[in-house]
Amino acid sequence: MDGYAELRAFRATHPFRSLTVDGVEWKYIAGPEPPPAPAETEKPALIVLGGGFSFGDSAFRTVSAFEPRFRVLAPSYPAVRTMAELLAGIAAILDAEGIRSASILGHSLGAGVAHAFARRYPHRVDKLTLSGFGLYTRAHTRLVTAFVVLFSILPKAALAAFYRPRIRRLLAAAEEDERAFLSAYSEDLFAAHSKASALARLAVLLDLAAHPDRYAATSAFERPDDVLIIAASDDRGFTSREREALLAAYPGARVHLFGKGGHWAAATHPAEYDDVVRRFLESGRQGARSKSPAFPLRRTESQGSGVMRAHAGDLAAKLAAFRAGHPYRELDVGGVRWRYLTCGSGENVVLLPSGGTRVPDLYLLLIEALELDFRVIAPAYPAGAGIIGLADGLAAILDAEGVRRSNVLGSSFGGFVAQVFVRRFPERVRRLVLANTGGPAAAPLPVLPLIIRFLTVLPESAVRFLTGWNWRRWFVQDSQDTEEFRKTLLSDILARLGKEDLLSGLREMNEFAHLPPLPAPGPTAAPVPVLLIESELDEAFSPQARAALRALYPAGEVRIFAGAGHGVMATRTAEYVEVVREFLRRP
Incomplete structure (x- = not known):
């Protein structure tokens, strides 16, 4: 335990x-x-x-x-x-x-x-x-x-x-x-x-x-x-x-x-x-004065239990197969074109909002694992929707797919979107998983409004370069033998996003940071079970931000991945999936 x-x-x-x-x-x-x-x-x-x-x-x-x-x-x-x-x-x-x-x-x-x-x-x-x-x-x-x-x-x-x-x-x-x-x-x-x-x-x-x-x-x-x-x-x-x-x-x-x-x-x-x-x-009263010898330190070296390790070439082939087998569906929501993946089957649905990369490709290993047990819906974000618009778009996708209620798994920026969704549509959330994320008071980038103004005047190539540097810092450093693949994948995702896509993410993050405190649930509202997943060495969310999130969800369960960074979903996929699967399978 x-x-x-x-x-x-x-x-x-x-x-x-x-x-x-x-x-x-x-x-x-x-x-x-x-x-x-x-x-x-x-x-x-x-x-x-x-x-x-x-x-x-x-x-x-x-x-x-x-x-x-x-x-x-x-x-x-x-x-x-x-x-x-x-x-x-x-x-x-x-x-x-x-x-x-x-x-x-x-x-x-x-x-x-x-x-x-x-x-x-x-x-x-x-x-x-x-x-x-x-x-x-x-x-x-x-x-x-x-x-x-x-x-x-x-x-x-x-x-x-x-x-x-x-x-x-x-x-x-x-x-x-x-x-x-x-x-x-x-x-x-x-x-x-x-x-x-x-x-x-x-x-x-x-x-x-x-x-x-x-x-x-x-x-x-x-x-x-x-x-x-x-x-x-x-x-x-x-x-x-x-x-x-x-x-x-x-x-x-x-x-x-x-x-x-x-x-x-x-x-x-x-x-x-x-x-x-x-x-x-x-013991009884014994006047003996004793001194123990120095005891050797008992450290258990991590053997990477549950870590899914694959060679970069295998992952590249897996990504190509994933994209071929998971085509996007499209949906018009108030004049805005949304794209989303849907896979798996069954009544137990997992809604998987994308993270800061704005597309679900980075989650390919997670999606392939979850679709064996759940029906998975993973949207990509349109530019300019705003943080409220993103949550409303998720609700429209669930409506289009005939889903009244689902589990929601939000990681990083996806955790921001998930929290807005559960605020606006609590009756539609069965269970909530917030992974490597923070609450409204804990945006992961300091002086965010100033950064947005600065990036707005830069050319698209410069915005891509700075965004890629930040992504590699969070998602590549602890990826060990898959480092080259992840660098390639992030570069591929960046090439598919325009400047407005990248600036939209920062604006939505800023909007989330200024949301009012969570309202108290009504007397008849059923509490939504919450699981908080953290990484000990998360570079994106400080220990203070993680503590603030735990305080925001005091009844939530907490699972900490020791020695892991922000990209734990990709670096310890099997262990991560097992934690999520066990929580979401509960009645």
Whole structure:
């Protein structure tokens, strides 16, 4: 199961609970109430405290792993700016849940909160696990203070831009599917935070560092046998001196050291990490201090599972056969001539709007795969229709083909057209697939109106040259052994399009970027099931644009192709088709 599917399933069974503490609303995840049982058999409690940008459900894998044997609580941090407020809130959650004491597992900021909680409420802590944390030096405290002051006057986007490359480095050692999911999910977390809530997390750490006496932060813990410290020698979140200061506060504690694990060892070594924590929590009190050897990094090299590989000559022959076997039909829509392909058979129809190339030829492998199971309708776009006109033209084609309702699969620019279509004709959409695309606020080209003006005055040959350069950047770079074929195909498509065709695409993209927000569905409207397909290395749509699209369709399923670029439909066709086919076959 992929990360977003796991998260969606977790959210369905683990709703947030709410509690007001001193006028501040807290939200937290709590497992189901344990059934009445004798005290000696009741599940012990475990509090999971996440890192700086996390929420309670960000710990979905940890909660799922430990709730069979523990009653697990996972709070989201409200936008408070002192450690004392966080500690009081966690104590209040324990009170509300009728829990006298619990073990605590904290990572990064969460480890700092756990560290302070264990000193303020030692009688409420059974066992303490601190992961990826250190005690700030004075120099680091001054640096972070300056950082908070600086970013308090800059826009939120600047804060996200600062952390984005840091998170990429933290995830570099994770397996590729996990890296792709966590990179995307990090963008969701950035989007979910306000600037105030993000900076509040740093302010809490500064409060801990600035007032060690208030929180007894540097004093030795009286029960070091009940403490596990998890660290990695290459953790760049805290300096070695800061990690040593933490160890000094827990003499005699158990220590598990990853030789290479980075700040996010739970992601880079998930099985080992969970096993270490589980064995510690379930063991009796043992004062043994241990150090693990450096563990070799377990990376699974992608073998290209499901990648359809064909030689350029084979693909050229396939394209010729495809065009011969899939002639265009024509339709007049309000005086505008439309062309479209139709193939396959059956009641389950797939409407496949073209992408930025404006013709379906680039989709030949996808169409040939889908027509075995579906009836496929793939239009080419006329020039000058406008983004609304394109959606209306699709509806007219469905009418001409006698199709009342269909699935819609829109990729890249085709995803823009698909979203306009589902806005205008929601009753005609059975299922919606949006692949390698964005919402209205995420046009893939910056300063688009200026680009349109510039290209308008250029000769057609120059417009073709610049368009071809952009297409090759998106569709050829990751095509490996089919690079020459794809270059030839794109050149052939460009030769069939005029300047007005190419400018129409940019104007329609600009119109889409200025559409109003999605209207709320009516009380009787049935929701359209949505699948979002992303590529980890998509050059056309930034991680922020992908996060914005996920936020636009919060109930949508998400499938991320790790290590793939914008042209994943062509480079990993078999795997791509299987994902689409499975989704569209559902009732």
